[in-house]
Amino acid sequence: MARAPYKVVACPSCRWLQVTTAEKTTRCKRCGRQIDLTQVKPLAMARTAREAREKLLRVKARLLKRRASS
Numbered sequence: 001m002a003r004a005p006y007k008v009v010a011c012p013s014c015r016w017l018q019v020t021t022a023e024k025t026t027r028c029k030r031c032g033r034q035i036d037l038t039q040v041k042p043l044a045m046a047r048t049a050r051e052a053r054e055k056l057l058r059v060k061a062r063l064l065k066r067r068a069s070s
Contacts, residue, residue, distance in 0.1 A: 004045035006052035008059055011035055017043070017060055019052045 016030035043059050046052035
C-alpha cells in the first residue's frame with residue numbers, strides 16, 4: 001500500500017498548521033522554523049492535495065472548537 005504523500009503538521013514552535021509533502025524536514029510558513037518530520041506526528045494524512053486541504057480545515061475547526069469550549 002502506498003504512503004499518503006500529503007501530511008497535515010503543526011509547527012512545534014508557533015503551532016501553525018500546514019500541509020507538506022516532505023519526508024524528513026520542512027519549514028514553517030509562519031515563523032520559518034525548520035520542522036523535523038521524524039519528530040512531529042502528522043495530524044492527518046491524505047493522498048491528494050484536495051483531500052489534504054479538506055483535512056487541514058477539519059483539524060483547524062476541531063482545534064478552534066476545543067479552544068472555544070475551554
